[in-house]
Amino acid sequence: MAVTIRTVAEEAGVSPATVSRVFNDTAPVDPDTREDILETADRLGYVPNATARSLSLDRTHTFGVLLPFLTGEYFPEVIRGLDQAARDHNRLLMLSSSHHSPEDLRRALGSMNGRIDGLVLMLPQLDPAAYRDHLPADVPAVLLNAETEGHDLSVLSIDNREGGRLATRHLVDQGHERIGIITGDPATQETHERLAGYRAALRNANLPTREDWVVEGDFHRASGEAGARTLLATSPPPTAVFASNDYMAMGAIRALQADGHAVPGDVAVVGFDDLPNAEHFSPALTTIDARMVDLGTEAIALLMERTEGEACSRRVRRLAPSLRVRSSCGAAPCDQIRPTR
Amino acid sequence: MAVTIRTVAEEAGVSPATVSRVFNDTAPVDPDTREDILETADRLGYVPNATARSLSLDRTHTFGVLLPFLTGEYFPEVIRGLDQAARDHNRLLMLSSSHHSPEDLRRALGSMNGRIDGLVLMLPQLDPAAYRDHLPADVPAVLLNAETEGHDLSVLSIDNREGGRLATRHLVDQGHERIGIITGDPATQETHERLAGYRAALRNANLPTREDWVVEGDFHRASGEAGARTLLATSPPPTAVFASNDYMAMGAIRALQADGHAVPGDVAVVGFDDLPNAEHFSPALTTIDARMVDLGTEAIALLMERTEGEACSRRVRRLAPSLRVRSSCGAAPCDQIRPTR
DNA sequence: TCACATCTCGGAAGCGCTCCCATCTCGCTC
DNA sequence: GAGCGAGATGGGAGCGCTTCCGAGATGTGA
Numbered sequence: 001m002a003v004t005i006r007t008v009a010e011e012a013g014v015s016p017a018t019v020s021r022v023f024n025d026t027a028p029v030d031p032d033t034r035e036d037i038l039e040t041a042d043r044l045g046y047v048p049n050a051t052a053r054s055l056s057l058d059r060t061h062t063f064g065v066l067l068p069f070l071t072g073e074y075f076p077e078v079i080r081g082l083d084q085a086a087r088d089h090n091r092l093l094m095l096s097s098s099h100h101s102p103e104d105l106r107r108a109l110g111s112m113n114g115r116i117d118g119l120v121l122m123l124p125q126l127d128p129a130a131y132r133d134h135l136p137a138d139v140p141a142v143l144l145n146a147e148t149e150g151h152d153l154s155v156l157s158i159d160n161r162e163g164g165r166l167a168t169r170h171l172v173d174q175g176h177e178r179i180g181i182i183t184g185d186p187a188t189q190e191t192h193e194r195l196a197g198y199r200a201a202l203r204n205a206n207l208p209t210r211e212d213w214v215v216e217g218d219f220h221r222a223s224g225e226a227g228a229r230t231l232l233a234t235s236p237p238p239t240a241v242f243a244s245n246d247y248m249a250m251g252a253i254r255a256l257q258a259d260g261h262a263v264p265g266d267v268a269v270v271g272f273d274d275l276p277n278a279e280h281f282s283p284a285l286t287t288i289d290a291r292m293v294d295l296g297t298e299a300i301a302l303l304m305e306r307t308e309g310e311a312c313s314r315r316v317r318r319l320a321p322s323l324r325v326r327s328s329c330g331a332a333p334c335d336q337i338r339p340t341r
Numbered sequence: 342m343a344v345t346i347r348t349v350a351e352e353a354g355v356s357p358a359t360v361s362r363v364f365n366d367t368a369p370v371d372p373d374t375r376e377d378i379l380e381t382a383d384r385l386g387y388v389p390n391a392t393a394r395s396l397s398l399d400r401t402h403t404f405g406v407l408l409p410f411l412t413g414e415y416f417p418e419v420i421r422g423l424d425q426a427a428r429d430h431n432r433l434l435m436l437s438s439s440h441h442s443p444e445d446l447r448r449a450l451g452s453m454n455g456r457i458d459g460l461v462l463m464l465p466q467l468d469p470a471a472y473r474d475h476l477p478a479d480v481p482a483v484l485l486n487a488e489t490e491g492h493d494l495s496v497l498s499i500d501n502r503e504g505g506r507l508a509t510r511h512l513v514d515q516g517h518e519r520i521g522i523i524t525g526d527p528a529t530q531e532t533h534e535r536l537a538g539y540r541a542a543l544r545n546a547n548l549p550t551r552e553d554w555v556v557e558g559d560f561h562r563a564s565g566e567a568g569a570r571t572l573l574a575t576s577p578p579p580t581a582v583f584a585s586n587d588y589m590a591m592g593a594i595r596a597l598q599a600d601g602h603a604v605p606g607d608v609a610v611v612g613f614d615d616l617p618n619a620e621h622f623s624p625a626l627t628t629i630d631a632r633m634v635d636l637g638t639e640a641i642a643l644l645m646e647r648t649e650g651e652a653c654s655r656r657v658r659r660l661a662p663s664l665r666v667r668s669s670c671g672a673a674p675c676d677q678i679r680p681t682r
Numbered sequence: 683t684c685a686c687a688t689c690t691c692g693g694a695a696g697c698g699c700t701c702c703c704a705t706c707t708c709g710c711t712c
Numbered sequence: 713g714a715g716c717g718a719g720a721t722g723g724g725a726g727c728g729c730t731t732c733c734g735a736g737a738t739g740t741g742a
Contacts, residue, residue, distance in 0.1 A: 002479055004728055015692045020730060027731090030690060047477070049455030051395045052728035055697050060392065061452070062435070070424055071617070076417035083411055083438050092452055094403070095436045097424050111402070111433055114390035114698080115456075136388070138343055221621070250621065276412075277618055280562070280591065345698055356722045361700060368701090371720060393698035396727050455728080689738075697729085705722080711715090 003044045012040045023048055054115070062092040063303055064116040064139075066108060068124060070097045072247070073275040074292060075122075078144070081296020082120065089304055091117075100125060106134050118303035120144060124188045128153055140306035142299050142315070147189050154306075154315040156299055160190045163288040163321035164197020164242070167270045170286070170323055171240040172205045174268060174330055180213035180238035182227035182248050188219075194244045194272060213238050217248050224251025232261070239267060240329070246271040246278050246287055253283070253328065264330035274324050284326035291319045344385045353381045364389060395456070403433040404644055405457035405480075407449055409465060411438045413588070414616040415633060416463075419485070422637020423461065430645055432458075441466060447475045459644035461485060465529045469494055481647035483640050483656070488530050495647075495656040497640050501531045504629040504662035505538020505583070508611045511627070511664055512581040513546045515609060515671055521554035521579035523568035523589050529560075535585045535613060554579050558589050565592025573600070573608070580608060581670075587612040587619050587628055594624070594669060605671035615665050625667035632660045 005023075009016045014033060019041070021027045022034045029037075054060040065082055067075050079095070086093050094116060099105045105123070112119075113136060122144040123131070129150040135141055142154040171179050181198045184191035195214070202209045215230045217223035224243055228251070231238055243249035249271030253263045261267050263283055271278065271287035278285040302315055325331050346364075350357045355374060360382070362368045363375045370378075395401040406423055408416050420436070427434050435457060440446045446464070453460075454477060463485040464472070470491040476482055483495040512520050522539045525532035536555070543550045556571045558564035565584055569592070572579055584590035590612030594604045602608050604624055612619065612628035619626040643656055666672050 002477075005730095006728075016729075017693080017731075018691060021691085024730080027691090028689065033690085047451050047454040049396075049728050050452060051392055051401065051455040052697090053730080054392045054456075055390075055396050055699090055727090056729045056731085058697070062456075070417060070421040073414065073417075076411060076414075076420075079417075079420075079436075080411040080438075083436065087437070087439060090452070092456075093436045095420075095424065095434045096428070097421075098428065110388050111391060111431070113388040114392040115395075115403075115433075136343075254621075254623070280595075282595070282623065346700095347698080357699080358701075358723080359721060362721090365700080368721095369719065374720085390698050393727090394700080396697090396729090397699045397701085399727070684742095685740100687738105687740080690736085692735085693733090695730105695732085699727085700725105702725090703723090705720100707720085708718090710717090712713105 002049075003046045005046070005048070008037065008041045008044055008046045011044060012037045059307075060092075060115050060117050061090065062094055062116050063118045063120060063300065064094045064109075064112045065096070066099050066105070066119070066121045066123065067095075067097045068099065068122060073277060074273060074290075077276065077292035078122070078296045081293035081298075082300055083296070084293070085297040085300035089300060091300070091304075099123060102126065102131050102134060105131055109134060109136065117307050118142075120299045120303065121146075124185075124190075128155075140303060142302045144295055144299060145188075145190060148316050152314055154302060154317075156295060156302060156315075156317050157189075157319070158290050158295070158321050159318045160193035160321075161197040161200070163272060163290065164194035164244075165201045166197070166321065166323045167194075167242045167272060167288050168198045168201035169204075170325070170329060170331070171242060171268060171270060172201060172207065174240070176238075176240040176268060177207055178213070178236060178238040178240070179207070180215065180231040180234075180241045182215050182217040182224055182231070182241060182243045182252060184217060184219045184244040184248075186216060191244060198242055210234075217244065219245050219247060221247045221251035224248030225255035228252035228255040228267075229259070232256070232259070232267070241267060241269050243269060243271050246273040246275045246285060249285055249287065249328070250281055253281070253285075264328055268329045270329050278324070279326060281328075283328045285324075286326045286329035286331065287324050288321045289324050290321060294319055343390075344387045346387070346389070349378065349382045349385060349387045352385060353378045400648075401433075401456050401458050402431065403435055403457050404459045404461060404641065405435045405450075405453045406437070407440050407446070407460070407462045407464065408436075408438045409440060409463060414618060415614060415631075418617065418633035419463070419637045422634035422639075423641055424637070425634070426638040426641035430641060432641070432645075440464060443467065443472050443475060446472055450475060450477065458648050459483075461640045461644065462487075465526075465531075469496075481644060483643045485636055485640060486529075486531060489657050493655055495643060495658075497636060497643060497656075497658050498530075498660070499631050499636070499662045500659045501534035501662075502538040502541070504613060504631065505535035505585075506542045507538070507662065507664045508535075508583045508613060508629050509539045509542035510546075511666070511670060511672070512583060512609060512611060513542060513548065515581070517579075517581035517609060518548055519554070519577060519579040519581070520548070521556065521572040521575075521582045523556055523558040523565055523572070523582060523584045523593060525558060525560045525585040525589075527557060532585060539583055551575075558585065560586050560588060562588045562592035565589030566596035569593035569596040569608075570600070573597070573602070582608060582610050584610060584612050587614045587616045587626060590626055590628065590669070591622055594622070594626075605669055609670045611670050619665070620667060622669075624669045626665075627667045627670035627672065628665050629662045630665050631662060635660055 460482040
């Protein structure tokens with residue numbers, strides 16, 4: 001067995017309590033004994049056992065993270081934000097993905113029981129009200145991109161409606177009057193909010209909303225391709241399309257190009273998310289910054305607040321999205337520069 | 342405090358030992374009492390505390406994962422493989438990134454001490470021999486993409502030399518006789534191995550290796566752009582270039598296109614890694630499948646072997662890379678189809 | 683010199699769980 | 713009917729740590 005606090009204590013001729021005190025700086029210890037203990041601990045290669053600490057402190061300094069997928073560029077960016085903030089706060093992350101049913105979720109939560117101080121959940125397919133009771137009562141949780149009604153959990157998301165509005169409005173500002181949309185997966189919250197933003201922008205501009213210019217996608221590339229072709233088959237066809245995420249925007253652009261339409265020359269396209277690759281696409285994608293990294297860092301910040309401070313109340317926070325103008329929309333590309341890669 | 346095994350025991354009128362027995366199925370229990378215990382546990386919402394279990398079992402069912410970055414498309418793919426395999430084996434993952442110095446590493450390992458059964462490390466910038474002694478002695482570790490000499494740790498990587506050879510050989514097979522290379526970060530192992538593969542392929546084909554066709558990159562996009570321009574400035578310029586990863590290949594292609602060269606018409610380009618976006622690039626990237634997901638799943642498999650079985654010896658395993666022929670090299674694109682997104 | 687505050691430290695319980703050991707009860711065999 | 717093995721269960725120590733409580737030792741002021 002490895003070297004424990006008792007080993008160090010015996011070797012240094014003190015009690016475990018004293019060793020604990022110097023390692024946690026929790027009570028005054030004579031400078032000489034402290035020095036002595038530190039020295040023998042170092043010599044023996046003692047490292048406090050985090051599990052034992054957790055058990056006795058009832059704090060694990062770990063946050064659990066449950067995501068639906070690990071594929072694509074979106075989730076990794078969120079994880080990056082989580083990791084960054086966790087490290088800044090000296091917290092660890094326990095990661096698990098693929099939770100598509102309440103049963104999956106329950107199992108994952110079971111195996112995390114007792115080893116996390118907080119939980120960040122992103123479960124776009126599931127209704128919070130449905131799984132709310134599965135969540136451990138004594139562990140604060142924050143939901144990412146979830147419905148805010150029907151439950152009492154903290155929610156963090158971006159303002160999707162505003163994002164949809166910004167994207168569409170930008171197209172309007174470019175002089176387009178026939179603007180189509182490819183929506184996301186109708187099972188998710190974002191889809192409806194972004195669509196609502198689109199409708200609002202058209203309304204504000206006194207432009208008609210034609211229902212055959214609203215085509216359903218599912219956030220995947222292929223549905224962007226199909227969506228673009230469906231839109232171009234209407235008559236008259238739109239001169240601009242708002243794709244509800246970047247993947248669909250990229251699919252749409254490739255399909256348009258393949259069919260001989262120039263982007264943005266014949267059709268302007270704007271996406272949503274601002275994936276890392278958006279600026280490297282050709283044409284560089286005009287899109288809405290969905291603040292994926294911030295979503296991660298803010299989630300941790302919320303949890304820190306809940307676990308450290310006394311603030312135990314529910315929080316609902318929406319981050320403001322913003323427009324990234326590049327080439328795919330035909331506007332003068334005044335890119336915000338980002339580090340390569 | 343939450344409901345513990347003792348609560349359940351008292352409520353059901355048995356001892357904690359018996360409750361433990363039914364939950365772990367570790368000894369025969371009377372069917373009636375078992376039923377009874379299960380029922381009251383369910384009623385009370387009892388979930389075993391994983392931390393306490395870990396402490397008493399000295400097993401955490403958790404693997405630690407230390408990566409250098411979480412950016413880009415490479416690491417997320419590896420994580421995906423890790424997560425997938427971990428879930429299959431009913432294990433949890435503890436994730437942490439940004440370990441660029443032995444000191445960083447030591448801190449991260451300290452906070453994981455006692456909470457992991459195994460460790461997967463990817464630290465391309467660090468020499469295993471240097472940090473070997475920082476690793477906990479009683480926790481099996483597997484290094485990803487690391488030097489195999491000078492230490493006794495398990496290593497899992499792909500055969501980079503073979504990959505470099507395959508890529509270059511493919512270019513040769515296309516009839517190219519003037520083939521340049523943009524290397525990766527010279528501080529990493531992969532870089533030298535891939536370069537060695539390039540040299541070997543040229544040698545086998547009896548083609549001269551000109552040192553001004555070997556330009557140094559750093560695995561980032563921008564160095565691919567710069568590298569391509571450097572190569573095209575030689576005389577005669579190469580008609581094909583092997584970029585040591587996909588990011589540099591993409592950078593190179595964009596630079597070539599921007600300068601008026603057609604890809605693959607004027608210059609053929611092959612990359613390395615087969616990032617998820619490689620097939621969606623235009624032109625679709627011919628590249629080497631670096632088996633990122635497999636790297637993750639195999640790493641977990643190795644750890645399971647070490648923690649479950651009796652096999653405690655060092656393992657060195659190299660995965661075989663393979664060529665993905667698409668459009669950027671000028672060959673007939675006979676793509677292996679992958680699911681979109 | 684004595685009362686008392688302050689500093690330093692050890693003993694031991696307790697965090698929630700597992701598991702060894704002991705006890706008790708049946709049911710069976712000879 | 714005595715002896716015995718198997719099955720069911722409880723008691724309690726122990727995993728490595730923290731922390732409360734209290735005991736010595738030392739210092740201070742009147």
